[in-house]
Amino acid sequence: MNTWSNAQAPVLAGFDMASTIVDQFDEPLLTALIVDDSRFDRARLKRLCLRSGMKVEVVEAATLAEMRAAMDKTEFDLVFLDYNLGLDTGLDALRLVLAHPDQEQAIPIMVTCIARHDVVVEAMRRGCADYLVKEELSEDQLRKSVTTAIERRVLLAALMDARTFRNSVERTITRFSRTCGPEMRAIISSMLRTLRSLQRQDAIDPVLRPELTMLERGAKDIVVFLDELVSLVDGALDEAHRSDDAGKNRN
Template sequence: MSQIQVYDYAMTSEENSSVLRILSIDDDQLDRMRLRSICRKAGLSVEFTEAADLDEVRDRLKIQPYDLVFIDHHLGMHTGLDALRILQSHEEQLNAIPIMLTSAVEYKVAVEAMRRGCADYIVKDDLSVDSLIKSITSAIERRALYSALADARASEAELKDIFKRFMSGCGPEMREVLRRSMSSVRAVKTQARSDENVDVTLLSNLSLFERSAKDLVVFMDDLETVVGDSRRVTVNELRSRI
């Protein structure tokens, strides 16, 4: 196993606070050197760590959390997907953004890597300052989008749980109150219509209350449907039901 190599380009303490911690996983030393050189040419403030095989990957992941992890698909007897799986199983690397490096003929590999969690991929033959910056930018933006979607789904789950507690808690009592209120309103309206001196405004207000109570019953029926629905319900769908 090779000695751990970390390159920080003699950054000051102020620069180090915003440094990108990069892990390069590649069994070809020349390719690792090339990636490190392009990072430097791109003007990135980086702390660059290298790993040549899966054993070294496991060791490097214990050192510190990384911001970006570049993974070559070809790793001797293993593949970049094996390294990706190790990265994703490491609790301290949950925020690390993986980017797969492939050859020009391995687009299926790139698609599979993206499907399994890579934020982006770079064709090795096209690796340059421009392609590196573009890939890093796209990967960070894509990760931010995924994070926002995850937060939205968590909010929807929390909202659904609130509805469930409401329906199982005060829902039955509220239905009974509405039933009795609507029954009383109908009785009052029937009696009021036989009185020639009844205030028309009173009848109008009673009808308005009755319609509102019916709408509330329908809304509670919809909530029961949402709570009982096994599929995930989006906020927009819930609003359309209301």
């Protein structure tokens, strides 16, 4: 049986949360915003949402202005963004969603025509959770897209929690090793010198010698622990720097 660390536990919790959302899609109620300048397409997507089994409350917007007004009133779980919005595009709408202070939890999903693969790539790169192809829209395809988007969002949140937990532990250990650590080392070094001096005295009670030996062994173990702690922190920092450098090189 594999043992998961505390840093990995949030990831497992994220998978459990995703499963709960997927298995019980009618709880809690989802709020969705459909942004499309076509009344027919908005009605069709709304109808598919309701028929897909999702318990969802749908709000419609035909323009970016209507979209802003809707986002100012309601915190949405899902935002469907049609790419063609008259003089604007779905990427313009996506930028508004990501920048809105009340829509941090909103999951944007781009709606495109089948020929616009470039739009899909750009939308995903800029922060869309998934995409829908108008020509392929169906109840099953919609549900799958929404489920995948929610699972991905939950997983990313769990990974961020795990990373935050790890960074917090590293900061705590670093502060300890660089503040209390040197003082503890000085105190223990002084204790070791005193213990060794006492053990060299012939007048010391023989009954106390095993106790002194045990104290000395414990003090040495603490010194070893402090050394390992410093090595652990230095190794973690080096690994973090390497990961940052690798990320910069990929970009």
